Amino acid sequence: QVxxxxxxxGSVQSGGSLRLSCAAxxxxxxxxxxGWFRQAPGKVREGVASINSAGRTSYADSVxxxxxxxxxxxxNTLYLQMNGLKPEDTAMYYCAARYYGRRCYLTSDLLFGHxxxxxxxxxxxxxxx
Numbered sequence: 001q002v003x004x005x006x007x008x009x010g011s012v013q014s015g016g017s018l019r020l021s022c023a024a025x026x027x028x029x030x031x032x033x034x035g036w037f038r039q040a041p042g043k044v045r046e047g048v049a050s051i052n053s054a055g056r057t058s059y060a061d062s063v064x065x066x067x068x069x070x071x072x073x074x075x076n077t078l079y080l081q082m083n084g085l086k087p088e089d090t091a092m093y094y095c096a097a098r099y100y101g102r103r104c105y106l107t108s109d110l111l112f113g114h115x116x117x118x119x120x121x122x123x124x125x126x127x128x129x
Contacts, residue, residue: 002026004095004120011126016085022078022095022120029076033104035116036069036080038091038125047111048093049080053103058110063089085127092122 007021020036035050049059049069057069066084071077078095096116098104109115 002097002099002118004097004118006093006095006120006123009093009123009125011128012085014085014087014127014129016127017081017083018085018125019082020080020093020095020123020125022080024076024078024097027097027099028101029071030073031101031103032097032099033106033110033115034069034071034078034098035096035110036078037094037096037113038089039094040088040091043091045094045113046091047113050110051078052105052107052110054105056105056107058107060111082125085125087127087129089125090127091125093125094122095120 003025005023033052036048039045051057068081070079097118098116
């Protein structure tokens, strides 16, 4: 079955960097759209970044220029490089996959949770000021 397993997050000071990874299994990774989402306590889940089968990326305005999403199809792994972290980036981060058995070339709606049908368990990122 499809599994998405995020790496352990961490705690950093403001301005620091972290890289999250998400190991995918149980499906043809290259045929999926992938996304990173986050949810802070008391806040609505937010789409952070996405990437489709063609490698096209999209980002939330709040992370543009600081976060980079990438993937290694040979390793079935999704990454999120987070630089210039701010206290407001503190949240539980989730990776998500949209997989329906064929390559995913969506270029819109990829920062909305309803687009995805598989989710990881989440990993905590804490940024202190």
